[in-house]
Every structure is written in structure tokens, then in C-alpha cells.
Amino acid sequence: MNILDKITRDKRIEVALRKNLIPVSQLEQSVLFERPTVSLANNLRQSKTGIIAEHKRRSPSKSVINNTLNVQDVAKGYEDAGVCGMSVLTDGKYFGGSLDDLLTARASCNLPLLRKEFIIDEYQLLEAKAYGADVILLIAAILSRDEIKAFSEFAKSLNLDVLLEVHNEEELHKSVMPSLDMLGVNNRNLKTFEVSLETSKSLSSMIPDDFVKVSESGISNVEAIKTLQPFGYQGFLIGENFMKTDNPGVNATQFIKNLEL
Numbered sequence: 001m002n003i004l005d006k007i008t009r010d011k012r013i014e015v016a017l018r019k020n021l022i023p024v025s026q027l028e029q030s031v032l033f034e035r036p037t038v039s040l041a042n043n044l045r046q047s048k049t050g051i052i053a054e055h056k057r058r059s060p061s062k063s064v065i066n067n068t069l070n071v072q073d074v075a076k077g078y079e080d081a082g083v084c085g086m087s088v089l090t091d092g093k094y095f096g097g098s099l100d101d102l103l104t105a106r107a108s109c110n111l112p113l114l115r116k117e118f119i120i121d122e123y124q125l126l127e128a129k130a131y132g133a134d135v136i137l138l139i140a141a142i143l144s145r146d147e148i149k150a151f152s153e154f155a156k157s158l159n160l161d162v163l164l165e166v167h168n169e170e171e172l173h174k175s176v177m178p179s180l181d182m183l184g185v186n187n188r189n190l191k192t193f194e195v196s197l198e199t200s201k202s203l204s205s206m207i208p209d210d211f212v213k214v215s216e217s218g219i220s221n222v223e224a225i226k227t228l229q230p231f232g233y234q235g236f237l238i239g240e241n242f243m244k245t246d247n248p249g250v251n252a253t254q255f256i257k258n259l260e261l
């Protein structure tokens with residue numbers, strides 16, 4: 001069984017348990033349900049740099065990235081750096097994240113927040129909303145076309161932006177539909193952890209222009225972004241490169257300064 005299958009199998013169990021713990025009616029009572037969301041897609045369209053900075057403690061591919069930081073400092077640091085949005089891993093078992101991390105990030109900055117999660121159930125979209133997200137991720141590798149349609153339409157009804165992630169041509173063709181806002185190409189194969197920016201380059205021309213194109217993973221320098229921009233990418237999701245330092249915000253500030261030169 002590959003790691004993605006393992007994660008989704010565990011996720012189904014986790015979500016079933018969560019549903020019993022916190023009923024939908026309670027999620028809907030969150031004050032954050034009334035909060036007007038901020039569109040990451042709009043921010044990216046208007047930005048010259050397009051950085052989406054991630055909070056990521058560890059990952060199945062790298063084990064520990066950073067265990068000592070607190071979410072509040074990271075969120076404020078990213079906001080001060082001038083990023084377009086922040087991604088918050090909420091998976092606990094494989095990434096060391098939580099919905100509390102999302103809530104803390106929400107309380108610490110005004111950036112659009114992406115709930116970085118393995119979404120397999122509409123219940124998780126209600127959680128995203130209740131804990132302060134503005135954007136949700138849908139991963140084509142673990143969803144059918146019907147699920148992508150149902151989840152993205154439900155997200156739109158909650159005023160959440162949708163980032164759909166693909167890794168190959170087949171996933172892309174399966175997924176294209178009007179209820180998506182952004183198309184993300186993951187440079188990392190989630191089944192093998194292999195990383196190559198060539199994935200973003202080769203899929204770019206097959207992504208219709210109505211979607212904001214986002215390149216995800218393995219971006220470790222400004223040069224990578226400069227080579228991806230001519231392929232139409234307006235968003236760049238960066239985790240490890242910022243998180244592996246003692247001060248991700250300062251690191252992001254310097255990165256964005258270099259990018260603007």
C-alpha cells in the first residue's frame with residue numbers, strides 16, 4: 001500500500017470519529033461561520049510574487065522539519081513578509097498539524113488561509129469554515145470526478161475558494177470544472193515523494209486560462225519561480241524552505257525581496 005492510500009484510509013477513520021465528537025450543528029454555530037472570507041485566487045491574480053507560505057512541522061517524506069516554532073509567530077511573520085496567503089497543515093498523524101493550528105493562525109493574521117488537508121468528506125469543509133479557513137485543497141489523486149464536483153460546489157456555497165491539486169495529465173483531465181478557482185500542480189509525487197519542477201512545466205499548457213495556476217512543493221529558491229513564471233504560474237506554494245529556518249517570516253521577507261529585484 002502506498003503512503004497516500006495509508007493516509008486516506010486513516011483519514012476515513014478519523015473523520016468518522018470526529019463526526020461523532022462534534023456534530024455539524026455545532027460546527028455551524030462557530031462565530032467564524034459568519035466571517036466574510038478572503039479570496040486567495042484574487043490575491044494571486046493581483047500579485048507580482050504570488051507566494052503562499054506554509055506551516056508544516058513534519059512530513060512523511062522529511063520527518064521533522066521544525067518542532068520548535070509557534071503558529072502565531074509564523075503566521076505574523078508570513079503576513080509581515082507580504083505573502084499572498086498561508087497554508088496550514090491540519091493533518092495530525094503524518095504532518096503534526098491540527099485544526100487548532102488553523103484557529104491560531106486565524107487569530108494571528110488576516111491572510112487568506114488554506115486548510116491543507118486530505119479532504120474525503122464534506123464534513124471537513126464545514127470544519128474548515130468553522131476554524132477560519134478561506135480556501136480548501138482537493139487532491140485529485142484521492143477523489144473521483146463526482147467527489148471533486150460535489151466537494152467543490154459545496155465549498156463554493158460556503159464562500160470558500162477551491163485549490164485543486166494534480167500531479168499528472170490524467171488527474172488534470174478528470175478534474176477540470178467551473179467550480180474550481182485554482183489549479184495546483186504538485187511537483188512532489190505523493191506516492192513516491194519524488195520531486196521535479198518539470199511536472200509544473202509540462203502540465204502548464206493543458207490548464208485552461210480561467211484558473212489561477214499554482215506550482216506546489218520543492219521550490220527552494222527564487223530562480224525556480226523565475227523559470228516557472230513564463231509557464232503562466234501565478235502562485236507558488238512553499239513549505240519546507242521557509243519552515244526549516246528559525247524564523248520563517250524573516251526568511252520569507254528576504255525571499256520576496258529577492259524575487260522583486
Ligand SMILES: O=P(O)(O)OC[C@@H](O)[C@@H](O)c1c[nH]c2ccccc12
Nearest residue numbers: 186216217218219237238239240241
Ligand atoms: O515543503 P514544500 O516542498 O515546499 O511543499 C509544500 C506543499 O506543496 C506540500 O506540503 C504539499 C503539497 N500538496 C500537499 C498535499 C498534502 C500534504 C502536503 C502537500
